[in-house]
Amino acid sequence: MASGMLVRDLAPEVDMSGDVDIAEAMKRLAGKDVCSISDLTSGETRAILKLGHEVKRNPRAYRHALDAKQMVLMFEKASLRTRLSFEAGMNTLGGNAVFFDQTNSPLGERESIADVARNVERWVDVIVLRTYAHDTITEMAAHARVPVVNALSDFEHPCQALADFLTLEEHFGSVQKLNFTYVGDGNNVCHSLMLVGAQLGANVTVATPRGYSPDIEIVTRAREIAAENGCEIRLTQDPLAGAEDADAVYTDVCVSMGFEHESTKRAPIFRPFQVNEAMMARAKSSAVFMHCLPARRGAEVTDAVLDGPQSIVFDQAENRMHAQKALLLLLLGGLDNLSGARS
Numbered sequence: 001m002a003s004g005m006l007v008r009d010l011a012p013e014v015d016m017s018g019d020v021d022i023a024e025a026m027k028r029l030a031g032k033d034v035c036s037i038s039d040l041t042s043g044e045t046r047a048i049l050k051l052g053h054e055v056k057r058n059p060r061a062y063r064h065a066l067d068a069k070q071m072v073l074m075f076e077k078a079s080l081r082t083r084l085s086f087e088a089g090m091n092t093l094g095g096n097a098v099f100f101d102q103t104n105s106p107l108g109e110r111e112s113i114a115d116v117a118r119n120v121e122r123w124v125d126v127i128v129l130r131t132y133a134h135d136t137i138t139e140m141a142a143h144a145r146v147p148v149v150n151a152l153s154d155f156e157h158p159c160q161a162l163a164d165f166l167t168l169e170e171h172f173g174s175v176q177k178l179n180f181t182y183v184g185d186g187n188n189v190c191h192s193l194m195l196v197g198a199q200l201g202a203n204v205t206v207a208t209p210r211g212y213s214p215d216i217e218i219v220t221r222a223r224e225i226a227a228e229n230g231c232e233i234r235l236t237q238d239p240l241a242g243a244e245d246a247d248a249v250y251t252d253v254c255v256s257m258g259f260e261h262e263s264t265k266r267a268p269i270f271r272p273f274q275v276n277e278a279m280m281a282r283a284k285s286s287a288v289f290m291h292c293l294p295a296r297r298g299a300e301v302t303d304a305v306l307d308g309p310q311s312i313v314f315d316q317a318e319n320r321m322h323a324q325k326a327l328l329l330l331l332l333g334g335l336d337n338l339s340g341a342r343s
């Protein structure tokens with residue numbers, strides 16, 4: 001951010017009230033990597049969401065905020081939502097997105113990740129990675145002089161969780177003390193949701209089969225953050241008890257990308273964890289149903305729940321774009337350009 005300038009001078013549309021300081025967050029986040037939700041403080045996460053709401057309300061104010069900025073998406077795995085929401089988001093900020101398909105050529109195979117980083121940083125302003133190994137993302141971040149963003153690894157899906165809590169804030173106003181229940185595999189999506197939930201003061205319950213609990217380091221970190229924010233992280237192996245009194249019930253596929261060889265083994269283990277009408281009946285009558293998508297209809301969720309009145313899955317999908325636009329604006333110092341964009 002240019003010295004001596006305040007964001008409120010440049011961006012009157014951004015609500016500067018309350019305890020969330022977007023200007024401070026932009027100073028701290030400019031040039032940073034987001035490999036994990038742990039790379040963000042609670043205040044930075046709140047700032048991303050606050051700006052996400054603002055960008056969604058007023059997209060035209062930001063349409064030149066990242067003029068001429070270049071983003072590369074390097075994906076080792078399939079994607080619908082993440083790819084298109086990043087591409088559309090960057091284009092509507094005035095920047096450009098280049099998609100680099102790595103599905104048949106995993107990063108680090110043709111040349112070292114460090115060498116890829118040292119090339120790519122010469123052409124682009126931000127690198128967005130979808131990988132199998134989380135280490136691929138942290139290694140790229142260690143070597144690239146431009147921000148690296150995790151667009152899903154085997155360990156986390158931070159952009160998903162940011163959009164999901166943006167959606168919950170939109171629906172409930174505040175997520176403080178909200179009872180958020182995740183049912184299913186303690187996977188990448190679950191990890192990021194636990195961390196964001198803890199940062200925002202939500203009570204997060206995770207119900208998984210034995211042997212599929214979230215990673216212990218994530219649980220420990222989420223509990224430390226939760227203690228700072230007056231909320232709790234609970235683990236259970238009883239899915240119906242986990243859904244009891246929930247404001248939001250969330251699930252994901254039982255077989256994530258890269259684990260397809262475990263499909264037959266996992267199917268019977270995860271059957272009692274299916275989100276169906278009986279499980280939703282244990283939650284509050286006002287509860288919402290959430291899923292990051294893609295869904296395996298009839299496996300982790302029934303059609304009746306996915307297509308039912310409590311489902312907000314397509315709001316989540318839409319909000320991927322708004323949350324990521326806010327993230328890109330903060331990582332690339334995009335709010336600096338707003339006055340020029342409107343003149």
Ligand code: CP
Binds near residue numbers: 292
């Ligand atoms: N939720 C999500 O990340 O979807 P895609 O795999 O389609 O990107």
Ligand code: NVA
Binds near residue numbers: 152292
């Ligand atoms: N857990 C899933 C999420 C897909 C968006 C996977 O990693 O395949």
